[in-house]
Structures are given as structure tokens and as C-alpha cells.
Amino acid sequence: MLSMNVGPFALSGNVLLLLAAGLVAAGVGHLVGRRQQTGIVNTLSDMLIAGVIVARIAFVALWFDTYRSSPWSMLDIRDGGFTPWAGMAAALLVAIWRGWRQPALRKPLLLGLTAGALVWGALFGALRTTERPALPKLALTTLAGAPTSLAALADGKPMVVNLWASWCPPCRREMPVLAATQQRETGVRFVFVNQGEDGATAQRYLSAGQLNLANVLLDPGAALGREVGSGALPTTLFYDANGRLVDNHLGELSAASLASKLEPLRTSASASGKD
Structure with missing residues (x-):
């Protein structure tokens, strides 16, 4: 929980x-x-x-x-x-x-x-x-409607999974910080899983905010939140390069709090690269 x-x-x-x-x-x-x-x-x-x-x-x-x-x-x-x-x-x-x-x-x-x-x-x-420390195996879809999963997107990299919705004020406030970090931290896979909304709603919000995000996924039934034990938004999950949950954050992330949680992921990425 x-x-x-x-x-x-x-x-x-x-x-x-x-x-x-x-x-x-x-x-x-x-x-x-x-x-x-x-x-x-x-x-x-x-x-x-x-x-x-x-x-x-x-x-x-x-x-x-x-x-x-x-x-x-x-x-x-x-x-x-x-x-x-x-x-x-x-x-x-x-x-x-x-x-x-x-x-x-x-x-x-x-x-x-x-x-x-x-x-x-x-x-x-x-x-x-x-707790369920491994990456959830739920079926998700891209904005284009193609089926995918978190494991398929991870591809051996550490992963940050952000659960969000367009109606959620703290989600909107933290999104520019996450978007900028995604552009900068190429060694970490950032995934944005929309909870409970359809693709058109999510896309309208992203377009209106001029947010250029990669790996935006749809979870219309909000199943991922239930799977990981969080009914609150935003929730951000941090997985290492082996797909293990190493940290989580409930609520809005600042640039500093996000940077502090990325440090262990960089370490896991370096260790994975040496193996």
C-alpha cells in the first residue's frame, strides 16, 4: 500500500x-x-x-x-x-x-x-x-491506440512511472519539471500513464500545455493505481534497471525532490551497464 x-x-x-x-x-x-x-x-x-x-x-x-x-x-x-x-x-x-x-x-x-x-x-x-516490487504487467495503450506494457518500454533501463490526469492540479504543476527532466535524463525511461481518461482528453491537455512528452500511455480503468496500491494522484514510481521498485512519491514533485530520487536510478543504470 x-x-x-x-x-x-x-x-x-x-x-x-x-x-x-x-x-x-x-x-x-x-x-x-x-x-x-x-x-x-x-x-x-x-x-x-x-x-x-x-x-x-x-x-x-x-x-x-x-x-x-x-x-x-x-x-x-x-x-x-x-x-x-x-x-x-x-x-x-x-x-x-x-x-x-x-x-x-x-x-x-x-x-x-x-x-x-x-x-x-x-x-x-x-x-x-x-508490496509488489516488480514492474506491473498490465496491458496499456499508447495515445495512438497501440497496445504496450511497462516492461516493453523499460528495455533494461531504470524507469520513472508517473500516474496523472488532466483534471489533477498537482499533476499539472509538476508536469513541466518531469518533461524537462525526461529530455535531460536520457539514461532513465520516463513513462506517463494517464489514469481514467480517454486519448482525446489526454492529448488536448498535452497540446494546450505545449508539453512534448514521450511514452504517454492510457489506462482508462485506472488499473495501474490499484495494482500498485495508490488511489491518489499524482503518484510517481521509481524502478531500477532490474525492474524493482526502489522508491515512490505521493503528490507533486519539485526539481529537487525528483533529482534526489533519480540518484539511485543512475547508480543502478551504471551497475547494469558494467554487468
């Missing part, structure tokens, strides 16, 4: 795991600390805030050259640009500082975080067993 719709919102699997782990940590911390009337919710909130801010700052610092042309986009965290290890380090430092300042907090915080980590690990493992 790559995403889940909760009312009008679509949440990625990683966010759902974090929410579940946080709720368990808060619950265990409350039970352990209730005799001393010591809760850990405020500390968990501060850990989350510090982790998100530091993870974002670290990511922007790493990809500053990409953000330089559009400085305000540094503040738009919808692109999913975060450096996890930096955020985890910041959150851990907050926990250590709070525990040092408040001795009564140490036991509930330690046990709460341990329980949250165990739940996160168990759910992560369970989700991984349900």
Missing part, C-alpha cells in the same frame, strides 16, 4: 506508519507516567516539529543549487523533500534534552519511544510483504 484516502485527504504509507507509531508511543507513555501525572505528548510534538524542520533544512542545503532559481519553493514542503537521518537526529536530541531536564519524564519517554519504534518496524515489515 503506497497511500490511503482518509476522507478528502490522501496519506502516504510512510505518514500512516509515523502516525500509528506516534499514537502508540503517546499511549504507552501515558500509561507508564500516569502515576506521576507525566505525559509525553508535548515532547513527542516537539520532537516531530524539530525533526520536520531540520530534515527540510538539511534537504534544501543538499539541493540548494536546484532551489536557487526558485527560492520560495524551499518553503513548499509538499514536494516531500526531507533528509530522514537529519530529522531523526534532531528528534532524538530533543528527547535526550527533555529527559535530562525532567527526570520524571525519562521512563515514560523511553518506554513510549521503544513501543512506537517496535510498532513502526512491525507495520513497515507487514507493508513490505504486501
